[in-house]
Amino acid sequence: MKRNPIQRIAIYPGTFDPITLGHVDVVTRGLKLFDQIVVAVAENPGKGPMFDLDTRLHMVAESFANEVRVEAVQFSGLLVELARSHGAQAILRGLRAASDFEYEFQMATMNRRLDAELESVFVMAREDYTFVSSRFIREIAGMGGDVSELVPAPVLHYLS
Ligand code: ADP
Numbered sequence: 001m002k003r004n005p006i007q008r009i010a011i012y013p014g015t016f017d018p019i020t021l022g023h024v025d026v027v028t029r030g031l032k033l034f035d036q037i038v039v040a041v042a043e044n045p046g047k048g049p050m051f052d053l054d055t056r057l058h059m060v061a062e063s064f065a066n067e068v069r070v071e072a073v074q075f076s077g078l079l080v081e082l083a084r085s086h087g088a089q090a091i092l093r094g095l096r097a098a099s100d101f102e103y104e105f106q107m108a109t110m111n112r113r114l115d116a117e118l119e120s121v122f123v124m125a126r127e128d129y130t131f132v133s134s135r136f137i138r139e140i141a142g143m144g145g146d147v148s149e150l151v152p153a154p155v156l157h158y159l160s
Contacts, residue, residue: 008033010092010121011083013040013075016056017049018155019063020137022129026094027070029123036069038086043076050138055158062154080115091118096125096133 010030016023016039030037041057049056057074064070075082083091091111093104108120125132132150141147141159148156 007035007087008090009036009038009086009088010034010090011038011040011079011086011088012092013042013079013082015044015047015049015134016041016060017044017047017051017134018056018137018151018158019060020129020132020134020151020155021149022094022096022125022132024063024152025126025129026092026123027064027067030092030121031067031069033121034090034092036071037092038088039064039070039072040075040079040082041072043074051158059152059155059158063152065154078114080111080118083115083118089117089119091120093120093122094125095122096130 010033012027012030014023027037027039039060041053041060043053051059053074057072060072064072073082079091091108093108095101095104104122111118111120137147137151137159147159151159
């Protein structure tokens with residue numbers, strides 16, 4: 001059989017406020033399916049993020065400093081446009097619980113309407129990270145709790 005030289009690229013969008021080991025797990029699983037993952041850090045002012053865009057971008061980039069197949073970019077416009085500009089064939093997202101499904105289903109359906117060629121691909125959270133969310137990290141760290149086993153090492157000093 002002939003080898004297909006096409007690079008499989010996925011965009012992994014999120015707010016990453018901050019990036020957690022749950023997010024890292026999604027990327028690690030994604031790297032088994034794709035040659036390259038573009039982690040797209042959303043400006044998302046509507047969510048009133050704790051960390052500004054630049055800091056969130058730095059945290060993602062530092063977390064994957066040793067992984068040449070992962071790139072961190074910022075975005076504010078339409079995800080489908082960003083995917084096109086990076087030559088991505090897929091959107092990568094993670095699922096923790098049934099509660100994630102409704103929103104993810106809506107977003108995937110909307111994105112499919114905007115670009116029928118772009119496929120949404122979901123990976124399941126690792127069992128010990130199903131409860132990990134950026135919101136809990138912010139709350140626990142804000143109260144002085146230990147989150148060192150829940151976020152990548154470079155993120156810790158941003159939380160202290
Ligand atoms: P958003 O603000 O768009 O929900 P997030 O940064 O919170 O962005 O999450 C981005 C994606 O990562 C979402 O698909 C979310 O379900 C997934 N995700 C977040 N935390 C985890 C986790 N602990 N395990 C698996 N997937 C996760």
